Amino acid sequence: xxxxxxxxxxxxxxxxxxxxxxxxxxxxxxxxxxxxxxxxxxxxxxxxxxxxxxxxxxxxxxxxxxxxxxxxxxxxxxxxxxxxxxxxxxxxxxxxxxxxxxxxxxxxxxxxxxxxxxxxxxxxxxxxxxxxxxxxxxxxxxxxxxxxxxxxxxxxxxxxxxxxxxxxxxxxxxxxxxxxxxxxxxxxxxxxxxxxxxxxxxxxxxxxxxxxxxxxxxxxxxxxxxxxxxxxxxxxxxxxxxxxxxxxxxxxxxxxxxxxxxxxxxxxxxxxxxxxxxxxxxxxxxxxxxxxxxxxxxxxxxxxxxxxxxxxxxxxxxxxxxxxxxxxxxxxxxxxxxxxxxxxxxxxxxxxxxxxxxxxxxxxxxxxxxxxxxxxxxxxxxxxxxxxxxxxxxxxxxxxxxxxxxxxxxxxxxxxxxxxxxxxxxxxxxxxxxxxxxxxxxxxxxxxxxxxxxxxxxxxxxxxxxxxxxxx
Ligand code: LLP
Numbered sequence: 001x002x003x004x005x006x007x008x009x010x011x012x013x014x015x016x017x018x019x020x021x022x023x024x025x026x027x028x029x030x031x032x033x034x035x036x037x038x039x040x041x042x043x044x045x046x047x048x049x050x051x052x053x054x055x056x057x058x059x060x061x062x063x064x065x066x067x068x069x070x071x072x073x074x075x076x077x078x079x080x081x082x083x084x085x086x087x088x089x090x091x092x093x094x095x096x097x098x099x100x101x102x103x104x105x106x107x108x109x110x111x112x113x114x115x116x117x118x119x120x121x122x123x124x125x126x127x128x129x130x131x132x133x134x135x136x137x138x139x140x141x142x143x144x145x146x147x148x149x150x151x152x153x154x155x156x157x158x159x160x161x162x163x164x165x166x167x168x169x170x171x172x173x174x175x176x177x178x179x180x181x182x183x184x185x186x187x188x189x190x191x192x193x194x195x196x197x198x199x200x201x202x203x204x205x206x207x208x209x210x211x212x213x214x215x216x217x218x219x220x221x222x223x224x225x226x227x228x229x230x231x232x233x234x235x236x237x238x239x240x241x242x243x244x245x246x247x248x249x250x251x252x253x254x255x256x257x258x259x260x261x262x263x264x265x266x267x268x269x270x271x272x273x274x275x276x277x278x279x280x281x282x283x284x285x286x287x288x289x290x291x292x293x294x295x296x297x298x299x300x301x302x303x304x305x306x307x308x309x310x311x312x313x314x315x316x317x318x319x320x321x322x323x324x325x326x327x328x329x330x331x332x333x334x335x336x337x338x339x340x341x342x343x344x345x346x347x348x349x350x351x352x353x354x355x356x357x358x359x360x361x362x363x364x365x366x367x368x369x370x371x372x373x374x375x376x377x378x379x380x381x382x383x384x385x386x387x388x389x390x391x392x393x394x395x396x397x398x399x400x401x402x403x404x405x406x407x408x409x410x411x412x413x414x415x416x417x418x419x420x421x422x423x424x425x426x427x428x429x430x431x432x433x434x435x436x437x438x439x440x441x442x443x444x445x446x447x448x449x450x451x452x453x454x455x456x457x458x459x460x461x462x463x464x465x466x467x468x469x470x471x472x
Pocket of ligand 1: 320419
């Protein structure tokens with residue numbers, strides 16, 4: 001969170017708390033934040049060769065527009081940078097069948113975190129051996145589906161689960177490969193990491209308490225399970241390698257402990273996801289190549305010191321692949337100047353909000369937003385983009401500068417909304433979920449269609465037979 005002095009002066013005027021300095025150009029489309037190649041054409045924001053005004057004419061608002069080439073070049077960049085390692089895309093950040101097929105074509109794996117994500121990947125034709133199933137409370141049905149599909153690995157997270165999975169695999173006469181999710185005592189978010197404590201959370205087996213070693217022992221003693229390796233995920237939106245370094249060191253140390261205790265050298269380690277992206281011009285993300293080189297070096301060094309063979313390393317980027325390629329476009333409905341003690345804030349209401357982007361309300365996330373249907377040289381004003389939900393915390397972009405003539409009917413585009421926005425969307429206030437439209441070579445095609453009221457009401461047994469679409 002940013003701290004600003006109350007009521008700073010701006011061009012002789014007082015401006016509201018919280019807002020940063022006015023950017024040199026509020027119409028600018030910063031390539032650091034927007035999908036590669038995004039620009040203004042005749043003043044209109046253009047992504048993947050399509051003007052957002054044309055995309056909106058075809059698909060409406062609010063809508064997510066996903067630059068397909070940008071998505072694919074990011075996943076291919078990870079795949080190429082992590083040469084000799086494995087990349088499992090974290091499907092929780094955004095998943096649909098087209099994404100699954102792209103990942104398959106490009107040779108990545110997928111980390112699925114529920115029976116639903118697993119079913120989507122399988123129904124989309126993804127090879128089960130390149131799937132990894134996660135979750136701290138996988139049901140017997142989810143485990144059974146994964147075992148029956150022959151998923152490549154299940155990341156076990158509790159002693160209850162080890163026993164449950166062992167029983168399911170034994171019943172079917174199969175040996176299920178697993179990794180053990182361990183808690184290495186590191187938690188990293190954004191620029192900070194803490195290398196002690198943070199054991200007090202629901203995921204994984206603690207290394208320091210001895211549970212991680214005990215879990216490995218239990219799996220090793222179970223005929224229906226094959227212990228492939230150890231898994232550690234330390235956090236999200238990380239800009240700093242130091243947390244990964246500590247994590248890698250502790251994972252390798254446990255490999256050595258297990259070798260000494262049981263005479264086995266496990267063939268795999270997974271260091272999780274969490275690489276940060278640029279939501280604003282100030283964010284400075286790591287490059288996949290840099291991360292790959294650094295992880296490779298740390299693991300090799302630690303293994304040499306412990307006289308261990310270097311295991312196969314995998315990672316699970318979600319946001320770093322799915323976040324930057326997608327933008328959300330909204331239509332402005334109302335514009336309301338609110339006079340405060342220190343200046344005026346322009347509340348700009350759009351036709352979506354916390355139901356399509358809960359991240360600002362939930363994590364105080366920051367986003368970049370521009371006027372998309374035109375540029376304007378009107379004097380910039382301190383603004384706040386809010387949604388249409390019945391809740392004052394329904395904020396999409398907390399503080400930004402917008403041209404002062406922003407008005408109803410204008411389009412606003414928010415950058416880098418591909419991760420954890422559509423994936424965490426809800427129907428709060430009975431708003432249908434927006435579509436996700438893939439854009440390539442100037443052409444938009446629907447990947448996920450807009451939800452309709454009929455879709456939502458189909459679940460309400462008291463409304464059976466009232467489907468308007470069918471009635472037509
Ligand atoms: N692997 C595991 C085991 C994870 O739990 C996660 C994310 C990832 C990989 C992918 O992390 P990423 O590379 O996307 O940061 N809803 C939050 C993020 C929750 C992340 C949960 N686990 C947000 O919107 O920021």
